[in-house]
Amino acid sequence: MINILILAAGKGTRMQSERPKVLHTLAGKPLLQHVLDTAATLTSTLPTVIVGHGAEAVKATLAENSANFVTQEQQLGTGHAVAQALPYVDDEAPVLILCGDVPLIQATTLQSLMKLVSDTQMGLLTINLENPDGYGRILRDQNNRVVSIVEQKDATQEQCSITEINTGIMAIKGEHLKRWIPKLSNDNAQQEYYLTDIIALAQEDNIAVASESATTLWEVQGVNNRQQQAELERYYQHYLAEQLMARGVTLYDPARIDCRGELTVGSDVVIDINCVFEGAVSLGSGVVIGPNCTIKDATIGDNTQIHANSVIDSSIVDANCNIGPFARLRPGTQLAQGVKVGNFVETKKAIVGLGSKINHLSYIGDALIGEDVNIGAGTITCNYDGVNKFTTTIKDHVFVGSNSALVAPVVINEGATIGAGSTINTDVDNDALALARVRQRQVKGWQRPQKKK
Secondary structure (H helix, E strand, C coil): CEEEEECCCCCCCHCCEEEEEEEECEECEEEEHHHHHHHHHHCCCCCCEEEEEEEEHHHCCCCCCCEEEECCCCCCCHHHHHHHHHHCCCCEEEEEECCCCCCCCHHHHHHHHHCCCCEEEEEEEEEEECCCCCEEEEEEEECEEEEEEEEEHHHHHHHHHCCEEEEEEEEEEHHHHHHHHHCCCCCCCCCCCCCCCHHHHHHHHEEEEEEECCCCCCCCCCCCCHHHHHHHHHHHHHHHHHHHHHCCCCEECCCCCCEEEEEEEECCECCCCCCEEEEEEEEECCEEEECCCEEEEEEEECCECCCCCEEECEEEECCCCEEEECEEECCCCCEEEEEEEEEEEEEEEEEEECCCCEEEEEEEEEEEEEECCEECCCCCEEECCCCCCCCEEEECCCCCCCEEEEEECCHHHHHHEECCCCECCCCCCCCEEEECCCCCCCCCCCCCCCCCC
């Protein structure tokens, strides 16, 4: 068993936001949720999250049953934060302390760190930086053993020249942590209880401090301001783009793609510039996506083409479909194989059958559309009476002429034709032609209005 404690009580003043810092996002997911997801790969025991500023918002935002929570009512330092969680720490278990604003920490790094913990040793994650400004420095003795950590505000000029810094991540046996935390003092420039002071207490108890070095800066990079958030976002998006290309995806520009969720892909997928993927998105083999598209919580079948500036949200698109440009598939849309949804077409809660076409400038909402249906430009399903929604049913092989209004609830039966410009509010029989137009009139001798002088 591993006890995992996650520090998440800070306000994050430099973010200039009312939102708790750990709820700001990276790739569409809260910083803290990234840490929780990594923690879940290490142990089945729920981690303990120490919350403070915006505690209720933090609890409400995170995945249900993802953690236990304790509250740090006053922010008196990291040592004080850990003290709030001590009742939940098992004496014999190793304790892993993580930071809720360090979202990209890798499970492999933490596993290596945990291997350092024993009855006679604790583990500390460090990294060397060219510019260590703002970080606590690692102090070592003549035998290169870690003896303490000094915060920059308390460091001498000589100590400030040290480039090895504390990441804030450490692993300790539970009984040691319980013994040291009550001994912490706030006799420092910040008048806070520093968790890092337990390093010196470990030395007093002859507990060795073994260090593990992080592989990259990015995995231990915290988010303290908007600039760091943006830098980490771009790094992570580049990393995700590299992963996609390693799986055979063609990206026209790896710097201009954003994945804000889980994107799974088949073979020979092509993605043009400025595409955004949110939530759970699956792209089948041979899918081609044009520029400036947004796809959220959707499944796209093999060999489907999505043209420029299209938006697909909570929809299922089968193989060999053709979408856009400038199409919008809203939640509940399901397209069967070979469906064409053209430019400036909007669908919502529409099930469209095999090979049907909605080519131009139409709204199809709350509709059941059969196979081989052709819906002309400017057609709308009038699905809302101001209070309730109703369904339009269009059966197989129907042709709907341009600029028609289908007033739900209505059924257009198999093989029927709707004449252009019709408003249909009663059911249409099989193979019938339905027309609903005002007879055209001509007024001879018509005088156009004249512009007044």
